Amino acid sequence: MAKTKAVTKAKKPAKAAKPKAPKAVKAPAKLPAVAVKPKKPTAPSLPLPPAPPAPPPPRDELIAPRDIARLLRYGERFGPHKIDIRMLQLQLPVGSSALAICDPSVGKSWKTFDRPVTPGVFRVMLSVAKNDDANKPERLAAVVVHVGRPPIAKWTVAHYKGQKPPKSPDQLPRLTSSSGWLALLDAGDGSPGSIAVPEVPTGTAPIEIPLTDGRRALVLPCGEGEYAAYWAIDATDKPICLVVDFDVFTQKEWKAKPI
Numbered sequence: 186m187a188k189t190k191a192v193t194k195a196k197k198p199a200k201a202a203k204p205k206a207p208k209a210v211k212a213p214a215k216l217p218a219v220a221v222k223p224k225k226p227t228a229p230s231l232p233l234p235p236a237p238p239a240p241p242p243p244r245d246e247l248i249a250p251r252d253i254a255r256l257l258r259y260g261e262r263f264g265p266h267k268i269d270i271r272m273l274q275l276q277l278p279v280g281s282s283a284l285a286i287c288d289p290s291v292g293k294s295w296k297t298f299d300r301p302v303t304p305g306v307f308r309v310m311l312s313v314a315k316n317d318d319a320n321k322p323e324r325l326a327a328v329v330v331h332v333g334r335p336p337i338a339k340w341t342v343a344h345y346k347g348q349k350p351p352k353s354p355d356q357l358p359r360l361t362s363s364s365g366w367l368a369l370l371d372a373g374d375g376s377p378g379s380i381a382v383p384e385v386p387t388g389t390a391p392i393e394i395p396l397t398d399g400r401r402a403l404v405l406p407c408g409e410g411e412y413a414a415y416w417a418i419d420a421t422d423k424p425i426c427l428v429v430d431f432d433v434f435t436q437k438e439w440k441a442k443p444i
Contacts, residue, residue, distance in 0.1 A: 242422075243422050244300060244341075244422065245350050246300075246341035246342055246343075246344060246350065246416070247341065247342040247350065247351050247352070247353075247354070247357075248339065248340065248341055248342070249340035249341060249342055249415050250342075250354035250357075251439060252340075253340045253415045253417075253428055253430065254337070254340065254417075255268075256268065256312045256326055256327040256329075256428060256430065257270070257310075257312060257327075257329060257428070258270075262441075263314065263434045263438040263439065263441065264434070264435075264437070264438035264441045265316055265317045265318065266314040266315065266316055266317075266326075266433075266434065266438065267314075267315050267317070268312055268313070268314065268315075268326065269312075269313045269314075269315050269323075270310060270311070270312060270313075271310065271311045271313060272308065272309075272310050272311075273308075273309045273310065273311065273391070275309065275391075275393050275403070276306045276307060276308055276309060277306070277307045277309055277330055277369060277370070277371075277401070277403050278305075278306045278307075278371065278400075278401060279302065279304055279305060279306075279307060279332075279371040279372075280304050280371055280373065280400075281304060281371055281372050281373050282301040282302060282303070282304060283297050283298060283299075283301055283302065283346075283371075283372035284297075284298050284302060284330065284332075284369060284370075284371070284372060284427060285297045285298065285369070285370055285371070285372040285373075285376075286298070286360050286367065286368065286369055286414065286429070287360070287367075287368050287370075287376065287380075288360070288361065288362045288363060288364055288366065288367065288368070289364065289366050289367075289368040289379070289380035289381075289382045289394070289402065289404055290363070290364035290366065290379060290380070290382060291363060291364070291379070292376055292377075292378040292379045294360065294361065294362075295375070295376035296345040296346075296358075296360055297345060297346045297372045298343050298344070298345060298346070298372075298414070298427070299344050299345060299346040300343065300344070300416055300424055302332045302333075302424055303332070303333075305332070307330050307331055307332050308330075308331040309328065309329065309330055309331070309391075309403060310328070310329040310331065311325060311327075311328060311329075311389065311391070312325075312326040312327040312328070312329065313325060313326060313389050314326040314433050314434070322388075323388075323389050324389070324408075324431075324433045325389040325405060325406060325407060325431055325433070326430075326431055326433050326434070327428050327429060327430050327431055328369070328391070328403075328405055328428070328429050328431075329426050329427070329428050330369060330426060330427045330428075331425070331426045332424050332425065332426060332427060333419065333423055333424050333425040333426065334419075334425060335417075335419070335425055336419065336420075337417045337418070337419065337425055338418055338419050338420045339417075339418050340415055340416070340417055340418070341415065341416050341418055342357055342358065342413065342414075342415060342416075343358070343413070343414035343415055343416050343427060344358055345358050357413045358413065358414075359411040359412055359413050360411065360412055360414075361410075361411050362407055362408070362409055362410060362411075362412065363409060364382065364409075365385070365386045365406065365407065365408050365409050366382050366386055366404050366405065366406060366407065367404070367405050367407045367412065367429065368380060368394075368402045368403065368404045368405070369402070369403045369405070369429070370396075370400055370401065370402040370403065371400050371401075373398065373400050374398070377396050377397070377398060377400070377402075380394055380396070380402055380404070381394075382394070382404055386406030386407075386408070387406065388406065389406065390406075391403055391404055391405040391406070392404050405429075407429075407431045408431070410431070410432060411432075412429055412430060412431055412432060413429075413430055413432075414427060414428065414429045414430070415427070415428045415430065416428075
């Protein structure tokens with residue numbers, strides 16, 4: 186029996202695996218077009234301004250022991266007297282930062298108020314006491330120098346430079362007038378010495394006296410006596426006006442109820 190030879194067929198090589206196709210990525214939905222305004226050019230940033238200086242602490246001044254504002258009210262009653270208010274045409278020029286007061290006939294009476302003021306030309310007002318009896322003369326109740334603007338927060342006693350502040354109403358700083366006149370002026374470089382004035386003051390009208398150094402003194406007929414001055418102060422401790430009280434009303438008239 187004839188032997189048959191086994192015929193061995195060669196194995197075919199295995200087919201390579203085909204790479205998987207990537208999954209399709211959906212395109213994002215289109216957003217509606219939005220109009221974009223072009224940015225305006227901006228100025229370069231500037232440094233912040235410096236902080237304002239802190240206000241000075243309140244001054245150590247005694248609160249006025251009486252209602253000084255009454256002297257500034259037209260028609261205010263003090264017993265048989267009624268207040269009349271009169272603005273002066275003349276003004277008080279102050280080139281320094283302080284006001285001064287004196288008896289013009291006595292050079293050594295010079296006193297400088299210790300509260301500073303802003304230099305300027307200040308309006309002056311008179312407070313005149315008119316008696317119900319027409320036969321009795323008018324009297325100058327107070328003079329007011331306006332150095333600032335209202336509203337008024339409080340009234341304090343005006344102190345003088347170089348003098349110890351008072352601690353009670355019976356220690357009020359006062360200026361003595363032996364001539365019957367009182368002068369208000371720019372403190373400037375100090376006392377100008379004696380100022381020539383008429384011998385006998387009459388009426389209520391003040392006079393203006395020019396000094397050799399260029400200052401002008403406002404001289405008022407106040408009568409002989411000792412007089413205190415007061416400051417009207419605002420909420421930031423700045424002066425609004427200076428009032429010199431000529432003390433023409435008695436304590437009884439100050440306390441009397443208006444008629």
